[in-house]
Amino acid sequence: MGKNLIEEQNQLDYGKWESGNEANWYTDDPILTRYAKRYLSTAVFNYVEEAFEKTGALAAGPMDKRAVHTDREGAPRLNRYNKKGEEINEVWYNEGYRQTVKDGYGTGVVAYRYDESAPEKIPFLVNAILIYLMCETEPGFTCPVGLSQSAAFVLEKFGSDQQKADYLSALASWDPETHQEGATFLTEIQGGSDVGAATTAAVKNGDHYLLTGEKWFASNCDAEVAIALARVNDKPSTKGLGLFLVPRTLPDGTRNNVTIRRLKDKLGVRAVASGELIFNNAVGYLIGDEDKGFKYMAEALNVSRLGTGISGIALARRAFLEAAIYTEHREAFGQRINRFPMVRETLVKMITEIEAGWAISAQMIKLFDDVHTFDNKTDENYALLRILLSLVKYRGSELGVSATKDALELHGGNGYIEDYVTPRLLRDAVVNPVWEGTANIQALEILKTLQKAGTGCFTNDLRTTLNGIDDTALTDYKETLQQEVDRVEELLNHMLSQDAYTQTALAKKLADFMYDVYAGVHLLEEAQYDLKVSGDRRRVLAVEQWNRLVFDRSPDRGILTNETISDEVFEALICFDKSSR
Numbered sequence: 001m002g003k004n005l006i007e008e009q010n011q012l013d014y015g016k017w018e019s020g021n022e023a024n025w026y027t028d029d030p031i032l033t034r035y036a037k038r039y040l041s042t043a044v045f046n047y048v049e050e051a052f053e054k055t056g057a058l059a060a061g062p063m064d065k066r067a068v069h070t071d072r073e074g075a076p077r078l079n080r081y082n083k084k085g086e087e088i089n090e091v092w093y094n095e096g097y098r099q100t101v102k103d104g105y106g107t108g109v110v111a112y113r114y115d116e117s118a119p120e121k122i123p124f125l126v127n128a129i130l131i132y133l134m135c136e137t138e139p140g141f142t143c144p145v146g147l148s149q150s151a152a153f154v155l156e157k158f159g160s161d162q163q164k165a166d167y168l169s170a171l172a173s174w175d176p177e178t179h180q181e182g183a184t185f186l187t188e189i190q191g192g193s194d195v196g197a198a199t200t201a202a203v204k205n206g207d208h209y210l211l212t213g214e215k216w217f218a219s220n221c222d223a224e225v226a227i228a229l230a231r232v233n234d235k236p237s238t239k240g241l242g243l244f245l246v247p248r249t250l251p252d253g254t255r256n257n258v259t260i261r262r263l264k265d266k267l268g269v270r271a272v273a274s275g276e277l278i279f280n281n282a283v284g285y286l287i288g289d290e291d292k293g294f295k296y297m298a299e300a301l302n303v304s305r306l307g308t309g310i311s312g313i314a315l316a317r318r319a320f321l322e323a324a325i326y327t328e329h330r331e332a333f334g335q336r337i338n339r340f341p342m343v344r345e346t347l348v349k350m351i352t353e354i355e356a357g358w359a360i361s362a363q364m365i366k367l368f369d370d371v372h373t374f375d376n377k378t379d380e381n382y383a384l385l386r387i388l389l390s391l392v393k394y395r396g397s398e399l400g401v402s403a404t405k406d407a408l409e410l411h412g413g414n415g416y417i418e419d420y421v422t423p424r425l426l427r428d429a430v431v432n433p434v435w436e437g438t439a440n441i442q443a444l445e446i447l448k449t450l451q452k453a454g455t456g457c458f459t460n461d462l463r464t465t466l467n468g469i470d471d472t473a474l475t476d477y478k479e480t481l482q483q484e485v486d487r488v489e490e491l492l493n494h495m496l497s498q499d500a501y502t503q504t505a506l507a508k509k510l511a512d513f514m515y516d517v518y519a520g521v522h523l524l525e526e527a528q529y530d531l532k533v534s535g536d537r538r539r540v541l542a543v544e545q546w547n548r549l550v551f552d553r554s555p556d557r558g559i560l561t562n563e564t565i566s567d568e569v570f571e572a573l574i575c576f577d578k579s580s581r
Contacts, residue, residue, distance in 0.1 A: 158292075
C-alpha cells in the first residue's frame with residue numbers, strides 16, 4: 001500500500017494537513033521510504049512494510065497524543081515506600097504511557113532482529129527505521145527502546161546460552177505479558193565520561209557477584225534487565241571493570257538489592273524515568289570475561305549512539321514537517337509565508353541537512369549490519385563504523401537541536417506556545433548532544449580510531465565511492481568533492497603528526513569537516529543512483545545545496561552572486577514535486 005501511494009504522488013501537498021499528526025510518517029515521507037526500498041532486500045522489505053506503515057500511523061496519531069500528556073502532566077513518579085513504610089522502589093507511569101510501551105515494542109522495534117520466522121536474517125536497518133518513526137514523537141520512550149536494544153545486543157554477542165534463554169528472550173519478546181525492558185547502568189557521579197573512574201565494586205559470591213556502589217544517571221532505572229559496569233580488581237582505569245547482568249527481579253521472585261534514590265527532574269524527554277541508583281550487595285551475573293567489561297559496554301554504547309544520532313535526524317524531520325505545514329497555511333503581508341525568500345531558505349536548509357544526515361546514516365547502518373549482522377567484519381570496515389557512529393551521533397544530535405529551533409522560529413510566537421509541538425521537540429532534542437557522550441567525547445573517539453587504524457579507513461571509502469560516480473551530469477560535483485577529500489586527508493595527516501595536546505584541540509574541528517565531506521560524497525552517490533534507476537534529479541539539487549552550505553568559501557557569502565532559492569529548487573526539495581525536476 002505505502003509503496004504504491006508514494007509512487008503515485010506527484011508531490012506532497014502540505015496544505016491538506018493542519019498539523020503533522022494528519023500524515024503517515026512512513027508513507028508520507030519520501031526520503032524514508034526511498035532508503036527502506038534501496039537498502040532492504042525485497043524479501044525483507046515485503047515482510048516488514050506493513051509494520052512500517054502501521055508504525056507511521058501509530059507514531060503520528062495515538063502515540064503523539066499520549067506524549068503530550070506525559071510531557072505536561074504525566075511524567076513518571078517514584079514511590080519509594082508503600083503504606084506500611086516498606087521500601088518498594090516502584091516507578092509510577094500514566095496509563096497512556098503504559099499503552100505506548102505495549103504498542104511501541106509491539107512494532108517489533110527490538111524483536112525483529114531476533115525474528116526466527118523472517119524469510120531471511122533481519123538487518124538492523126529495520127529496527128532503525130522503526131525507532132526513527134517513534135523518535136519523531138516520543139524520544140522519552142525511544143530512550144528505553146534504545147537501551148533495550150543495547151542490552152539485547154550485548155547478550156546476543158557476549159552472553160552465555162543461559163543468559164540468552166532467560167533474559168535476551170524476554171527483551172526480544174513480542175508478547176507484552178512476557179516482554180521486559182532493558183537498561184545500561186554506566187554513569188557515576190565522579191566519572192561521567194571518565195568511565196575508568198568508576199568505583200562500584202563487584203565481589204564474587206558463588207555463581208554470581210555482589211555489587212556495591214552508586215550510579216548517578218541511570219535512564220529507564222526500573223528496567224527488568226540491566227547491564228552495569230563494576231570494578232572487579234585493582235587494575236587501573238577501565239582495565240579493572242567487568243560487565244554484569246543485573247536483573248530487577250531475581251530468579252526466586254525476590255527484588256534485587258537496588259534502590260532508586262530519586263528521579264532526575266529533566267528539561268525534556270520526561271517520559272523516561274532517569275534516576276540515581278544505590279547497589280547494596282545487588283546480585284549481578286558476569287557477562288563474558290571478567291576483564292573485558294568495558295569492551296562489551298563500548299559495543300552497547302555504539303548501539304545507543306546509533307539510535308541517538310538517528311533520533312536527532314528524526315526530530316529534525318518532524319520539525320521540518322510541522323514547519324512546512326505551518327508556513328503553507330500561515331499568511332502575512334498578503335501571501336503565504338513560504339513564498340518569502342528567507343523562509344524558503346530555512347526550509348531548504350533543513351531538508352538538505354536531513355538528506356545529508358540520511359546519506360551518512362545509511363552507510364553507518366549498512367556497516368553495522370556488515371559487521372554485526374552478516375559477519376563481514378574487517379579491521380577497516382570496523383574502524384570506519386566506529387568513526388561513522390561518532391560522526392552521526394555528534395552531528396545528527398546537533399541537527400535535531402538546530403532544526404527544532406528553526407521550526408519554532410518559523411512558527412513565530414506560536415512556536416513558543418505549548419499548544420504547538422515545537423517547544424516539546426526542542427526540549428527533547430537538547431538531550432541528544434549530551435547522551436551517550438558529548439561532541440567532545442565523540443571527537444576523541446574518532447581521534448583514537450584514526451590513531452590506531454590510520455586515515456585510510458576513512459578516505460579509502462570516499463575515494464572508492466567517488467570513483468564509482470560516472471554520470472557526466474555529476475562531473476562538476478564530483479570534482480568539487482574530490483578536492484574536499486584531498487583536503488580532509490591532508491588535514492587528518494596534519495593533525496596526527498602533532499603532539500597529543502594539539503591533536504585533541506583539533507579533533508572536533510576535523511570531525512565537523514569529516515562529516516561534511518562524507519555526507520557530501522555519499523549524497524552524490526545517492527543522487528547518481530536515483531538518476532540511473534528513475535531519472536530523478538531531486539538529489540542532485542540536494543547535493544548542490546549541501547555544497548553551498550558547507551563548502552562555499554566565497555568571501556561575499558553568495559551576496560554578489562544573488563543566491564536565492566528558485567521555484568524549481570523549492571518545489572523539488574520541499575514538496576518532492578516531480579514536474580519541477
